[in-house]
Amino acid sequence: MAIVIDGYPNEIQALLFDMDGVLWKEETPIGDLAAFFSALRARHLLYGFITNNGSKSILTYQKKLMDFGVPCDLKFILNSGEATAFLLEQRFPDGGPVYIVGESGLIDTLAAHGFMHSDDPNTLVLAVVVGLDRAFNYEKIRRAADYIRSGIPFYGTNGDKTLPYPNGEVPGAGCMLAAIEAASGVTPLIAGKPEPLLFEMMLSRMGVAAQNALVIGDRLETDILGGIHAGCPTLLVLSGISTLPSIDQMDIHPSLVLQDIHELLGYLHGK
Numbered sequence: 001m002a003i004v005i006d007g008y009p010n011e012i013q014a015l016l017f018d019m020d021g022v023l024w025k026e027e028t029p030i031g032d033l034a035a036f037f038s039a040l041r042a043r044h045l046l047y048g049f050i051t052n053n054g055s056k057s058i059l060t061y062q063k064k065l066m067d068f069g070v071p072c073d074l075k076f077i078l079n080s081g082e083a084t085a086f087l088l089e090q091r092f093p094d095g096g097p098v099y100i101v102g103e104s105g106l107i108d109t110l111a112a113h114g115f116m117h118s119d120d121p122n123t124l125v126l127a128v129v130v131g132l133d134r135a136f137n138y139e140k141i142r143r144a145a146d147y148i149r150s151g152i153p154f155y156g157t158n159g160d161k162t163l164p165y166p167n168g169e170v171p172g173a174g175c176m177l178a179a180i181e182a183a184s185g186v187t188p189l190i191a192g193k194p195e196p197l198l199f200e201m202m203l204s205r206m207g208v209a210a211q212n213a214l215v216i217g218d219r220l221e222t223d224i225l226g227g228i229h230a231g232c233p234t235l236l237v238l239s240g241i242s243t244l245p246s247i248d249q250m251d252i253h254p255s256l257v258l259q260d261i262h263e264l265l266g267y268l269h270g271k
């Protein structure tokens with residue numbers, strides 16, 4: 001079955017979802033996720049999940065999705081840690097030691113691609129990789145900045161300054177990156193949204209063209225801008241970070257704006 005969205009010229013064959021603020025806030029799901037994704041499967045739509053949060057592995061996300069009744073093949077789940085690993089592999093195809101400021105999900109993801117975290121100050125690392133780290137401290141800023149000032153490349157998983165929580169926002173990876181950028185004087189290379197890389201990786205795995213995939217997110221400057229950069233139509237949901245007035249303030253314009261993903265079903269029509 002082909003699907004069209006009112007007012008959008010191309011058929012939608014795939015939906016690329018952000019997760020935090022779109023599907024859930026922490027452990028609280030936004031509506032009946034099992035029923036929603038069951039409706040997508042009934043319409044033969046492909047779906048995938050793309051998050052800037054690299055602190056948890058894609059296996060962790062697959063389990064969380066399953067716990068909410070949403071089955072998904074692991075190859076259709078991507079986080080910014082996977083995108084960072086892709087960038088590292090392009091530059092250092094043989095792998096090697098890296099200095100990681102991040103949590104176990106990022107450390108495990110990079111290790112699976114041949115980039116082991118080294119905490120030994122005498123090891124010559126290939127790169128510094130920085131993501132969300134809830135045990136961030138002065139010593140980590142100092143170590144990372146020392147490496148970066150000596151000319152070692154500086155990668156950031158994602159630039160999100162905050163993450164949505166059930167009752168507000170908490171600091172995100174962008175805060176760690178800002179501190180290390182200030183200490184080193186070097187701007188990081190960012191792997192996650194709004195760079196188009198994560199979307200391009202997913203579209204290639206799905207075999208779907210950009211104009212036939214709807215990017216769905218709650219944050220204009222990452223999800224929506226990233227979708228625009230990738231050449232996809234975009235849907236902003238107001239269940240997370242961005243608000244209606246911020247569209248004009250930021251001058252980032254999604255193709256569609258809805259309260260939450262559940263409203264989307266009313267906008268999909270079989271052709």
Ligand SMILES: [Mg+2]
Binds near residue numbers: 018019022218
């Ligand atoms: Mg989000």
